[in-house]
Amino acid sequence: MRVRTLEIDGRMVTGAPGESIFNAAWNNGIQIPRLCHVGSLSDVGACRLCLVEVDGLDKLQPSCLTPVREGMKVRTDTEALRRHRKLIIELLMAERNHVCAVCVANGACELQDLAAALGVDHVRVEYQHPKLEADLSHARFGLDHNRCILCTRCVRVCDEVEGAHTWDIAFRGGESLLVADMGGPWGESETCTSCGKCVQVCPTGALFSKGASVGEMRKDRSFLRYIVTAREKRQWIR
């Protein structure tokens, strides 16, 4: 297997054939921002935060879906990219009701952290204030659509790791909604195994454990690598 050599932010790095620019960058300590990517799951390019500039290409490329090529020149942190990323965060904040102060994930939310890290101190677009429900029909977990950013981490972990495929996204565009099975209450889902993987990978307070009050929900994704390593390498190691 011949490695590919490329340049990211002026540094020579290598990646395996087929590996994403995103992975090659992170493996070399270049931390491209992201909200929909989770290691061990497939990538979908939903959040657009990992967009990068590639020499010779007019359009910005989602680094999680763009494989490394020999001699490629990539920039991950230009003024224009920083501007785009800030706007993406602002659009996410405005699309639904992300009221951090009363959110279960306050203080441990990837959207909240990334907003601060990217210097988002206010939202320039108009808040939509959509009227959305919370589904509290499950015995152990809750789903608050107000906090959902439609990253589909839950959809993918349920399908690819748990193998249940309880979750999906229904409807289109601004109407898009996370649904269990065919759209009924989560608690009545016939496929959900109540494993809670979706809750742990959710970057915000959209999926949470019942009983968690404001700022109490803490998520742990370390189980994911554990399970995937066990499955792929037959090794139950942490």
Place this chain on the structure above:
Amino acid sequence: MDPLKKARIATVWLGGCSGCHMSFLDMDERLLELAGLIELCYSPLVDTKEFPEVDVTLVEGAVAADEHLEMIHRIRARTKVLVSFGDCAVTGNLTAMRNVFPLEDVVNRAYRQNSDIVNGIPGGGILPMLLERVRPLHQVVPIDHFLPGCPPPAEAIYTLLRHLILGEPLPPVGKFG
């Protein structure tokens, strides 16, 4: 700002819970040091009736009522550096959570459904009238600095004031929530 003169500072409480002002007081002994640098001209903490001309105004709370709307325009006209102070001012926050409901439903909920004694809905200039939608300050007037947080930490308020008065470096952007 003129280093020989004390900076004229105002703080204002619009549609918020006053928690940002509590955080202001949480500057504790640093308030004594600030007292040497600033003159607090208008605030819930001082008894001034008319909003004066000032160098810096920290505005807590969202624009939720007609009174807030009138006030924020007056503040903007008389303030050199306007700071959107805390999440309600910056994002609408809890104050704006009613925006998902029609105003009529909100008022009915407060004054009819959840009320033991129903005297009707106040009106006729007795109380400030709620606006149909709660808005963050920057959707109403231009803002010079944003200080997110619910509430913003005392340290962030202190550092921003020293930046505005003495030109010291600004800290990194704080978190919502």
